[in-house]
Amino acid sequence: MPSALRFEPVATVVGGRSEPVDDDWDGVEAIVRLDERFEPEALDGLAEFSHVEVVYVFDRVDPADVETGARHPRGNERWPRVGIFAQRAKDRPNRIGVSICRLLLVEGCDLHVAGLDAVDGTPVLDLKPVMAEFAPRGETRQPEWARELMAGYWISS
């Protein structure tokens, strides 16, 4: 195996929710603020995209709580016991989250976004423009439990 890798956050989430909750993220607005080592030109042209993909770290998760095997998603025994890599839960190895949010405005080194499921203070590892070509190619399939779990995630039902 390759050895450990070191990363420097490129940005931080400012504002939005201060505590992680399970659902209703789509109405949350926040700022993703680039680290001061970057100039605004690192964001040039990003405003032409409607959505941004944010790679971030669930840094509030205690490394001791990370699941490395299988468990019921959200501890719900009505759903099957599945491996941590078959879930998008935050207490996962490396604690990395990847999420697509709407880009409202680019202002200097600040991205104003809506629907980012990361709390205030979250370290951000990368920002990427969302291109239609990076959507899944071919027919998609997912189990019923995933659909049930996600039902209120963005907009509570």
Next chain:
Amino acid sequence: MPSALRFEPVATVVGGRSEPVDDDWDGVEAIVRLDERFEPEALDGLAEFSHVEVVYVFDRVDPADVETGARHPRGNERWPRVGIFAQRAKDRPNRIGVSICRLLLVEGCDLHVAGLDAVDGTPVLDLKPVMAEFAPRGETRQPEWARELMAGYWISS
């Protein structure tokens, strides 16, 4: 800013292409092999998903070559000069790639995949199931240069 973060690869890409090229990735098959600290149960239930999202490191990129400002994508002056965070190029801060590929088969600690745009030996930081609910919410928009750049990326035209 939060200080540097350390990550341990959870898996490695085995097979597929040995050199990075720009285009025609969809026909490439490879294995994503979980690190030996994991048991196969970490992948339980993943086979019910058609697609997997792979978070990986462009570790062949020399850190000295990382772009932190703006440039023409692929050096093509017909396309606008845009910030590195408005591109998905590999020579980016933290050198992280995020890509969705088709899941062909789960076999022990091996995922057989197709259309993963990462070369043999690439360290993988995370694996996530692709859920329709994590697609962009709302209408999407992207500039013309991105469409042109992506034209032959998955299947050469």
